[in-house]
Amino acid sequence: MKPVKILSSGITRSPGVIEAENEFVTEMVDSFYKRLKQFIAMILKGSTTLFAAQKVVLSHNIESIQDFGGDNQATALELLVEKFEKDVDEWRYLSSST
Numbered sequence: 001m002k003p004v005k006i007l008s009s010g011i012t013r014s015p016g017v018i019e020a021e022n023e024f025v026t027e028m029v030d031s032f033y034k035r036l037k038q039f040i041a042m043i044l045k046g047s048t049t050l051f052a053a054q055k056v057v058l059s060h061n062i063e064s065i066q067d068f069g070g071d072n073q074a075t076a077l078e079l080l081v082e083k084f085e086k087d088v089d090e091w092r093y094l095s096s097s098t
Contacts, residue, residue, distance in 0.1 A: 031061065059081070062078055065077065
C-alpha cells in the first residue's frame with residue numbers, strides 16, 4: 001500500500017490524486033508555452049495589440065498553475081513574462097526606429 005500525503009489542512013491525498021494533479025499542472029504549463037509562442041508570432045508579424053493585454057492572459061495562466069500547486073513553475077513563468085515584456089518593448093522600439 002502506498003502512503004498518502006497529509007496536507008497542513010489535515011486533508012489526505014493519495015498518490016493517484018497527486019499524480020493526476022501534477023499531470024494537470026504540466027498540461028497547464030504546456031498550454032502557457034503554446035500561448036506564449038502564439039504571442040511571439042503575433043508580435044513578429046507586426047501585431048499592434050498592447051503587451052498589457054497579452055500579459056493579462058499569461059498572468060491568468062500563471063495564477064491557475066499556482067492555484068493547483070505549481071508554485072515553483074508559476075514563479076519561473078512570472079520571471080519569464082517580465083523578461084519577455086522588456087524584450088517586446090525593446091524589439092518594438094528598435095523596429096519602429098528603422
